[in-house]
Amino acid sequence: MIFRHKQRPVDEITLADVQDVCSHLGAGGNGNVSKGSYHGRFVAVKRPNSAAHVQSFRTEINAMLTCASPYLVELLAIADRHSKTPALVLEYMDGGNLRTYLDKKKSGEKMSLNMTKLEVAWVVANALRDLHSMGFAHGDIKSLNVLVSSMGYIKVGDLGTARERATISTAVPGTLYWTAPEALRTDIPGRYGMEADVYAFGVLLTELDTLELPYYDQLSMTHHAFVNGVLDGSVRPTLRKNCEPWYQQLTEQCLLANPNARPTAAKIVEVLQTHVAAAVASKDVCTCSSPVHIRTSM
Structure with missing residues (x-):
């Protein structure tokens, strides 16, 4: 793949x-x-x-x-x-961003590209693994920063908030819905970094599963209630009721309140690899990729 x-x-x-x-x-x-x-x-x-x-x-x-x-x-x-x-x-990624793609898919619009959630998750997880292995955190993982090419591949963009591990601190975090609890703390300001990327990846997994913006079913909350809920773990974006158990488990692990309890990006890739192999065996994904080639509708 x-x-x-x-x-x-x-x-x-x-x-x-x-x-x-x-x-x-x-x-x-x-x-x-x-x-x-x-x-x-x-x-x-x-x-x-x-x-x-x-x-x-x-x-x-x-x-x-x-x-x-x-x-x-x-x-x-x-x-x-x-x-x-x-x-x-x-x-130049001429297919726009993942959020636009998901919105079109949700509306039933006919598109030339057909991306599975596993394919997208695989690319983003590998991007994070590579960044983290080189000592950098992305700092703003979200669907708007996953970009699509009409040639049939996807990549992660916008390293404008990327920081080296040695300099990761309480700089302004990314968009609120994708922001980890530790980055929202005001009572005990602390450092955050790679673990916050994993949390944002977990939020992205819910987007891929539902096609919706995170917290689409919880929009009546006030900002204060939302932030407090994220901090105490009572508020998290939802998945479909019939979401695959392994996918739900991975998402929940990424969204744990304790940053040290979340899986590393390398571990996420390891988990996804099992399902990529199964998908390739069943021909649910394309095997000729550069770097990830997405099936094109006929």
């Missing part, structure tokens, strides 16, 4: 080397993303939102250079690296 392709060297260029930087693709916490062309291929060009975001942007550059992985959106070039306005030239 997985093909680990060799990463290309990262070019150092000027932004003038990228052609047709125009259409706006989106914005994140620390950067704006536009579409462009580089060496004859479409690319995504990410630039800092403002001067205040340049330092966090440089952190993202460092994370991407250190953590090259076939499960992460590829960094092709760095433009104007040492200037006040550096830019990342990234692999």
Whole structure:
């Protein structure tokens, strides 16, 4: 199912080397993303939102250079690296994000790509395993940061909040629904990192199972009640009633309140591998992948 392709060297260029930087693709916490062309291929060009975001942007550059992985959106070039306005030239994922895909699937819209929840979980878990093995936490795992290519593969993007283990602290955590309890603590501020990625992965597993946003059935709660419920373990996103027992068990383990009791990303990959092997044997997944190839509807 997985093909680990060799990463290309990262070019150092000027932004003038990228052609047709125009259409706006989106914005994140620390950067704006536009579409462009580089060496004859479409690319995504990410630039800092403002001067205040340049330092966090440089952190993202460092994370991407250190953590090259076939499960992460590829960094092709760095433009104007040492200037006040550096830019990342990234692999262009033309299929949008996973959240958009799940919404379309939920509505019954006909799509050319057919992704199983196991395939998506496999990619994200491997991305986390690779990041964590290199000493980095992603910091913002959610469906909006899992990207899709019309060529039939998916990757994890947006390392804007990635941090090395030595520097992981109480920086502003990712989007609330995916935020681990330890990152919400205000009474005893503490450090959080890789274990919080695993919690966010558990939330993502509920999205893959239900096709819904996390906590879609608990939206009547106040912000205060929600945060307190996450902290004391009484509030967690739900799965379908007929969810597979192994999938439910893995999700619940990832969502444990005690960060030290959650499985590591490597352990999650190990668990998923058993089910990937079974799916391949039954031909429920495609076996020719680059890095994960998704079946295309005829």
